[in-house]
Amino acid sequence: MTSEAIGTAVARGQYRAAGFWRFDTKAIVGGVFFGIVMVLLVGVSDKADATLSGGTFLIFGGITWATVMGISTLLCRQPAGVIAGLMEGIVAILTGASPMAPTFPVVNAVGSLVYSLAAWKLPMRSWGHHLLAQIAANLVGNALVSVGLFYILDLPVSVILVSSGITALASIIGGTVLTKLIADTVNKSGVLD
Amino acid sequence: MPLLTSYTFQDTVFHRLDPRTKMAWLGVMLVLCFATRQGFLLAGFIVLVLALSWVARLDLKCFIPVTRVFASLALGVVLIQTIFYSGEDTPFHLGPADLHVQGFWLAVRVTLRLYCVILLFLQFLTWTHPTDLSLVLVKARLPYRYAMLIGLTLRFFPVLEEELGNILAAQEARGMELQGSMRRALNMVPVMLPFCLRALRRANEVALAMELRGYGFRPQRTFLRSVEYRPADYAATIGMLICLVAYFVVRWRSPSLL
Secondary structure, eight states, X not given: OOHHHHHHHHXXXXXXXXXXXXXXXXXXXXXXXXXXXXXXXXXXXXXXXXXXXXXXXXXXXXXXXXXXXXXXXXXXXXXXXXXXXXXXXXXXXXXXXXXXXXXXXXXXXXXXXXXXXXXXXXXXXXXXXXXXHHHHHHHHHHHHHHHHHHHTSOOOHHHHHHHHHHHHHHHHHHHHHHHHHHHHXXXXXXXXX | OOSSXXXXXXXXXXXXXXXXXXXXXXXXXXXXXXXXXXXXXXXXHHHHHHHHXXXXXXXXXXXXXXXXHHHHHHHHHHHHHHHHOOSSOOOEEETTEEEOHHHHHHHHHHHHHHHHHHHHHHHHHHHSOHHXXXXXXXXXXXXXXXXXXXXXXXXXHHHHXXXXXXXXXXXXXXXXXXXXXXXXXXXOHHHHHHHHHHHHHHHHHHHHHHHHTTTTTSSOOOOSSOOOOOHHHHHHHHHHHHHHHHHHHHHHHOTTTO
């Protein structure tokens, strides 16, 4: 499949037909830009989480992460999804956005790959497909964050389990709703044509 | 004040060093930060990073926004560890809460370590030219199509940061309540959607401009700048490695000291 054909399939919302990879310049630059979008929006959300729980429960941050990760992976495929995740992680470390920032490059990259695998196998037309993709990505992502919480912040295991559980649940629900809404709106807007 | 500070050239020995030497400094300091268990040593590392930044004539004000953001996060870590610490410790009671002194000191060590890591990365960013980073990645045999993405990120970060500010201001002008971090997060959707659309549109424009300039046309390309490992770089790298080995030797001989 040519890069033009992949771009057209993505613009029409035919995500399964678009395949797993997309190497054109638009996708790669899109990945970089989504990385910046992710770090800026997660930054706004993290401040709310810091106010709410001192940054232990990343509810708003998790929802924003799941949404932007989902959109970037869905629209730009791979390796752009991983690029977006890596760029977000690097900028998060550079800006001191979160104590967990050193884990972000790995968490984002793995989360994006898992989401990509789901989006590759599922047509991604119904709410159920988006929900399944978010469940897979968020469970893996939050498991990796839990390892970081244990080794970097030295938090007790009980706190980590509660924190990761609440974050994953909020991210799955919020991420599913927002990813589908935004992806549908982007396709309707014609920006990708 | 912008969150991410960009590179500014100063005519110092540090700025003239090869980016790989700066990477080695970053790597060695990261290893030391995560290896040490002593708070005073971590505080010493922070002082060392700040002193070196001052000697390299970096603008120390660029550390302020990050410090401000980190302070609120650090407060959360200290509170959680003081209350939920699960190690062997006799807590003292303050009203209904049990406070753990050991948990407090553990949190102080964790926050000092994280702050040092953040300062190190910020220092690396402010004294390393983005193109030099791309050149190092090209030298590491990464295709230049991907090697130059870090430079692209650093170049477009302030642009998109300004764009987000414009969207927030526009939504506020339409009557949306965006004052305060909680309100801003709750009203995220009407901000997120236009921001994603504008980022996509800009990505399309930038990709077109890059392709018109020959991006990806040939697998190899030439660069105006070049990176080269000079005697000063070898000396600095060897010095850092000696310090690292010395640290682990001292720690192996007397584990309680470091």
